[in-house]
Amino acid sequence: MNKFLSNLSRTINEGMSEVSTQTSAEAQRNEELSKLEIKIKEIDLKLDKTYTLIGQAVADTLRKTEPVTQEFIVPLFIPIKELDWEREQLLEAIKQIKAKQAEQLKAQELIRTKKEVQAELQKLQELKDMGVIDAEEFEVTEAKLNKRIHNFEKLYNLKIAFDRNLISRDEYMSRKAMLE
Numbered sequence: 001m002n003k004f005l006s007n008l009s010r011t012i013n014e015g016m017s018e019v020s021t022q023t024s025a026e027a028q029r030n031e032e033l034s035k036l037e038i039k040i041k042e043i044d045l046k047l048d049k050t051y052t053l054i055g056q057a058v059a060d061t062l063r064k065t066e067p068v069t070q071e072f073i074v075p076l077f078i079p080i081k082e083l084d085w086e087r088e089q090l091l092e093a094i095k096q097i098k099a100k101q102a103e104q105l106k107a108q109e110l111i112r113t114k115k116e117v118q119a120e121l122q123k124l125q126e127l128k129d130m131g132v133i134d135a136e137e138f139e140v141t142e143a144k145l146n147k148r149i150h151n152f153e154k155l156y157n158l159k160i161a162f163d164r165n166l167i168s169r170d171e172y173m174s175r176k177a178m179l180e
Contacts, residue, residue, distance in 0.1 A: 043087045117145045151179040
């Protein structure tokens with residue numbers, strides 16, 4: 001009984017540590033995303049102001065009945081090019097952070113799936129050891145459980161396709177059944 005409680009305590013502590021680390025990393029990424037999104041909004045405001053200034057400059061020039069030449073417009077447009085470049089860099093950084101988040105979620109899902117399969121395999125082994133199931137039944141069920149890990153990538157992508165409403169529930173269920 002002591003060994004059971006010790007194992008249970010260790011498992012709980014490991015789980016809490018894992019959750020704490022994941023939560024901390026996720027919060028940090030979300031904070032970073034928020035900061036980048038704020039910077040993009042600031043750039044958008046600067047762009048709006050710059051467009052307004054260019055419009056005013058062009059309108060003032062036209063009021064004076066002077067021609068609006070390229071030499072006049074290009075220097076006014078340089079800040080827009082710089083802001084556009086900065087905005088693209090921020091969008092790329094956001095894209096990379098979101099890709100890392102997606103990869104981490106996928107990795108977490110794989111770990112969870114492996115743990116579930118391992119637990120089921122342990123139960124299956126106990127049933128075999130107790131004589132409740134025979135070796136053939138054990139092997140068939142073991143192969144079926146391992147199929148979830150071997151087809152993890154396809155199952156994960158299938159779930160994403162369903163979540164994004166790219167496939168119907170019926171199609172999702174039938175494809176999932178084939179992969180499991």
